[in-house]
Amino acid sequence: MDVELLEIRQHMAQFPPFDGLSDELLDEVAGQVEVSYFKAGTDILTLDQEVHELCYIRSGAVEVYRRSGDLYNRLGEGDILGHFSLLRNHRVRFPATALEDTLIYFIPESVFRRLCEADEHFADFVELGRPRLEAAVEDQKKANDMMITRVRKLLTRYPVMVEATATVQETARQITAAQASAALVLDAAGDNPRYSFADSEERVWEMSGILTDSDFRTRVVAEGLPPDTPVGRLVGKPPITIQSDESVYEAMLTMLRNNIHHLPVLHRRRPVGIVHLSDIIRYETHSSLYLVSNIYSQSSVAGLAKLAPDVRAAFVRMVEEGASSHMVGSALSTIGRSFTRRLLELAERELGPPPVPYCFMVNGSMARDEQSIVTDQDNALVLSDDFDPERHDAYFLALAQRVSDGLHACGYTYCKGDVMATNAQWRQPLSVWKRYFSDWIDDPTPERLLHSSIFFDLDSAFGEEDYVEQLQDLLATKAAKSPLFLAAMARNALNRTPPLGIFRTFVMEKDGEQNNSINLKRRGTAPLVDLIRVHALACGSRAQNSFERLDDIARTQLLAPGVGEKLRYALEFLAMSRIRHQVIDLQQDREPDNNIEPENVADSERHNLKDAFQVLSNAQKFLKYRYPMPSRSHHRSR
Amino acid sequence: MLSLRQKPHPHAPNWPEYFRQRAAAAHSPLLARYFETGMPSPHTPIGEVEMVALDLETTGMDPRRHAIVSVGMVPFTLSRVRLAERRYWVVRPTRPLSSKSITLHRITHSEIADAPDLAHILPELLEMLTGRLAVVHFRHIERPFLNAAVKARLGGEGLRFPVIDTMSLEARRHRLSLWARFRRWMRRPPVSIRLHDSRLRYGLPPYQGHHALLDALATAELLQAQIATHYRPQTPIGELWS
Numbered sequence: 001m002d003v004e005l006l007e008i009r010q011h012m013a014q015f016p017p018f019d020g021l022s023d024e025l026l027d028e029v030a031g032q033v034e035v036s037y038f039k040a041g042t043d044i045l046t047l048d049q050e051v052h053e054l055c056y057i058r059s060g061a062v063e064v065y066r067r068s069g070d071l072y073n074r075l076g077e078g079d080i081l082g083h084f085s086l087l088r089n090h091r092v093r094f095p096a097t098a099l100e101d102t103l104i105y106f107i108p109e110s111v112f113r114r115l116c117e118a119d120e121h122f123a124d125f126v127e128l129g130r131p132r133l134e135a136a137v138e139d140q141k142k143a144n145d146m147m148i149t150r151v152r153k154l155l156t157r158y159p160v161m162v163e164a165t166a167t168v169q170e171t172a173r174q175i176t177a178a179q180a181s182a183a184l185v186l187d188a189a190g191d192n193p194r195y196s197f198a199d200s201e202e203r204v205w206e207m208s209g210i211l212t213d214s215d216f217r218t219r220v221v222a223e224g225l226p227p228d229t230p231v232g233r234l235v236g237k238p239p240i241t242i243q244s245d246e247s248v249y250e251a252m253l254t255m256l257r258n259n260i261h262h263l264p265v266l267h268r269r270r271p272v273g274i275v276h277l278s279d280i281i282r283y284e285t286h287s288s289l290y291l292v293s294n295i296y297s298q299s300s301v302a303g304l305a306k307l308a309p310d311v312r313a314a315f316v317r318m319v320e321e322g323a324s325s326h327m328v329g330s331a332l333s334t335i336g337r338s339f340t341r342r343l344l345e346l347a348e349r350e351l352g353p354p355p356v357p358y359c360f361m362v363n364g365s366m367a368r369d370e371q372s373i374v375t376d377q378d379n380a381l382v383l384s385d386d387f388d389p390e391r392h393d394a395y396f397l398a399l400a401q402r403v404s405d406g407l408h409a410c411g412y413t414y415c416k417g418d419v420m421a422t423n424a425q426w427r428q429p430l431s432v433w434k435r436y437f438s439d440w441i442d443d444p445t446p447e448r449l450l451h452s453s454i455f456f457d458l459d460s461a462f463g464e465e466d467y468v469e470q471l472q473d474l475l476a477t478k479a480a481k482s483p484l485f486l487a488a489m490a491r492n493a494l495n496r497t498p499p500l501g502i503f504r505t506f507v508m509e510k511d512g513e514q515n516n517s518i519n520l521k522r523r524g525t526a527p528l529v530d531l532i533r534v535h536a537l538a539c540g541s542r543a544q545n546s547f548e549r550l551d552d553i554a555r556t557q558l559l560a561p562g563v564g565e566k567l568r569y570a571l572e573f574l575a576m577s578r579i580r581h582q583v584i585d586l587q588q589d590r591e592p593d594n595n596i597e598p599e600n601v602a603d604s605e606r607h608n609l610k611d612a613f614q615v616l617s618n619a620q621k622f623l624k625y626r627y628p629m630p631s632r633s634h635h636r637s638r
Numbered sequence: 639m640l641s642l643r644q645k646p647h648p649h650a651p652n653w654p655e656y657f658r659q660r661a662a663a664a665h666s667p668l669l670a671r672y673f674e675t676g677m678p679s680p681h682t683p684i685g686e687v688e689m690v691a692l693d694l695e696t697t698g699m700d701p702r703r704h705a706i707v708s709v710g711m712v713p714f715t716l717s718r719v720r721l722a723e724r725r726y727w728v729v730r731p732t733r734p735l736s737s738k739s740i741t742l743h744r745i746t747h748s749e750i751a752d753a754p755d756l757a758h759i760l761p762e763l764l765e766m767l768t769g770r771l772a773v774v775h776f777r778h779i780e781r782p783f784l785n786a787a788v789k790a791r792l793g794g795e796g797l798r799f800p801v802i803d804t805m806s807l808e809a810r811r812h813r814l815s816l817w818a819r820f821r822r823w824m825r826r827p828p829v830s831i832r833l834h835d836s837r838l839r840y841g842l843p844p845y846q847g848h849h850a851l852l853d854a855l856a857t858a859e860l861l862q863a864q865i866a867t868h869y870r871p872q873t874p875i876g877e878l879w880s
Contacts, residue, residue, distance in 0.1 A: 005721070007845050007846065007852055008721075011843075030721075031721065031722060032721065032722050033721050033722075034718045034719060034720050034721060034722075035714075035718070035719035035721065035855070035858070035859060036717055036718055036719070036862065037840070037842070037859055037862035037863045037866055038866070039863075039866040039867060042866070058843055059841060059842065059843040060841055100841060101840055101841035101842075101863070102841075103841075103842055103843060103859060106718070157846075158846060202728055202752075202753070203728075203750065
């Protein structure tokens with residue numbers, strides 16, 4: 001891509017339907033446009049004229065008329081016209097005149113066709129022919145969606161970039177002149193290709209750091225450095241960055257995770273802008289992420305509990321705005337972790353600092369980033385090996401109690417199976433946890449298999465992440481080498497089976513039995529997740545999320561070609577069905593659950609459900625053969 | 639608005655005749671091919687000619703002391719700027735870069751070390767110019783610099799060609815018109831005729847400048863706007879070029 005066309009590309013990237021295009025497609029469009037200037041009052045399209053281009057208004061204003069001469073529409077910067085004609089008979093139906101001096105980018109028909117084929121959102125936009133207002137309202141709704149909106153949409157200007165040899169004074173001047181609040185510091189390219197990029201003139205640079213407004217205070221003025229200090233001396237390491245087609249959501253998470261307020265945005269490896277935290281806050285104040293920052297600002301359990309309705313509202317909105325199950329699952333998990341972390345911080349504030357280091361571990365769906373709105377808590381404490389029960393356990397019990405009660409108050413109900421850090425069995429030092437894991441793998445009794453299916457989805461929520469990573473390592477190396485364990489897990493994964501499908505208002509079981517409702521978690525997503533976990537353990541995957549586990553599995557020969565994709569679709573469909581029915585419950589003021597009632601299932605959904613159940617059923621049959629019980633059994637008596 | 643009707647540039651040579659002479663006398667086959675294609679007569683309407691917007695980034699203002707760093711070209715007509723046919727080259731300047739131009743273009747010695755000499759791109763550059771009327775903003779850069787660069791590389795034969803200078807067209811409105819003289823008489827500050835400021839007067843969007851191709855595009859759009867505002871597609875090119 002020629003950087004000189006960024007000017008054109010960045011402009012289009014702000015407006016629908018171009019805002020949803022991939023960077024590659026946008027590049028293609030920008031490189032093919034033709035430009036023309038229209039004085040106010042001149043015709044842009046005349047009635048019945050033959051057209052083979054889409055018109056994009058770069059600047060100015062345009063009036064569109066009906067055949068009768070009545071005004072049909074008035075368009076401005078970023079609007080398109082001519083698409084109806086392109087899609088029909090290539091004759092102008094609505095003539096257009098420049099209302100102000102107007103600059104038009106003409107996009108050739110061949111490019112327009114390609115966009116329609118390559119991008120569904122683009123095709124919908126140009127084909128639906130919705131009235132302007134309705135389209136605008138819908139687009140606004142979409143634009144509010146941080147999960148889908150790409151971060152490049154927040155960019156308004158190129159980043160200020162200076163060479164490492166520039167002085168702090170010169171840099172401060174450039175930042176001021178650009179009305180920016182940070183500058184990127186560039187070096188002649190070194191040996192780190194990860195941070196090097198070529199600029200418009202094919203010169204290769206390396207991004208060596210970022211200098212922000214507050215750095216001038218803390219690292220220049222407070223240190224008493226002279227104005228001619230080269231900025232290269234102030235920056236240490238390349239900044240954390242994000243790709244321009246990542247979501248706004250991801251940008252926000254990156255900032256929260258790293259506690260930074262400026263995030264350079266890259267197109268491939270070239271910086272195209274810097275997003276500031278306030279850009280995102282301004283952009284979206286009621287999203288799930290606003291919720292996250294709100295969680296961290298609460299100073300009591302009561303305050304946290306008041307946020308529970310907001311979680312539900314964020315959930316409904318995400319689904320309505322078209323998020324995938326992966327997005328919904330990870331957003332809800334992030335929210336759940338935030339509650340957990342905040343409760344721990346509040347508990348520590350009250351109880352004092354921990355006597356020995358610890359890691360607060362989350363398990364089950366939260367660890368997998370697959371949390372739903374109907375969820376209980378699965379958690380545990382992994383303590384330092386310096387832990388002495390006599391002296392320390394009172395503290396950790398109190399800590400666990402506060403978190404567990406707090407989560408319950410916030411809508412994460414107590415675990416019925418008592419998988420919580422309040423249970424002494426699950427409040428143990430790292431060495432004990434390692435022994436648990438080893439024993440469960442070496443000698444998989446039914447009870448231990450149940451533990452495995454809960455605790456072998458694990459992630460740290462707070463504290464010494466390293467502890468949980470050590471457990472993940474142990475699991476990834478040991479489980480794959482234990483055919484007996486894999487065979488036992490595989491059998492365990494067959495305990496719950498899917499129904500045949502849905503017929504009229506009944507759930508058809510395989511034995512011909514008919515039921516009135518179906519628990520989509522128990523009969524769909526959970527067995528599928530169990531099955532994916534077995535394959536993931538067999539290939540030594542360290543991923544926790546089922547979709548990411550499928551990615552790892554796809555790199556091996558464990559499954560026949562194409563099966564992984566089928567499982568992915570089946571999981572996405574079952575998970576989304578469950579989520580959609582929970583939204584229906586919430587909208588109808590019912591307590592959401594995991595059941596779907598056949599009468600609420602549309603025809604298309606019914607067919608898809610049947611297919612998804614079939615995929616699950618086939619995969620379960622395969623599982624038994626793939627992980628057979630070893631003939632010479634080494635396991636001890638049960 | 640008050641203005642003087644402009645006559646053709648008094649010093650403009652007879653370009654078609656000049657091209658014929660140069661074609662006959664040229665030693666370099668490159669230049670012979672360029673001049674043989676000729677130049678339309680000064681009576682040709684602007685709406686009928688093929689043009690090419692040209693912008694150079696240089697290390698300074700003086701062709702005897704400074705050198706070309708990059709070249710941007712975009713072919714266009716009054717009705718369309720054809721971006722798909724754009725050309726852009728970075729070239730290695732023959733003279734050292736001054737620290738001032740480093741700040742202006744953010745160009746450093748090491749970065750252009752790998753760029754080709756202008757001689758390598760000259761055939762393609764001339765190909766783009768052939769049969770097209772060049773359009774520049776501020777003619778005292780592009781023409782003299784190209785002339786000097788071609789002379790140095792093609793055995794002393796220079797390159798001269800007519801240009802439409804969008805800055806001159808702005809100057810006619812804002813520096814030479816009765817209205818401008820009136821403003822001067824009133825001691826009002828002169829209107830800026832720089833590329834960026836000129837564009838704003840026609841409602842053209844601001845582009846972030848100092849890139850040869852982007853500036854060429856900006857110049858092409860400005861000429862379209864100037865002709866649409868102050869002239870007609872039938873205006874003979876002889877009234878516009880110099």
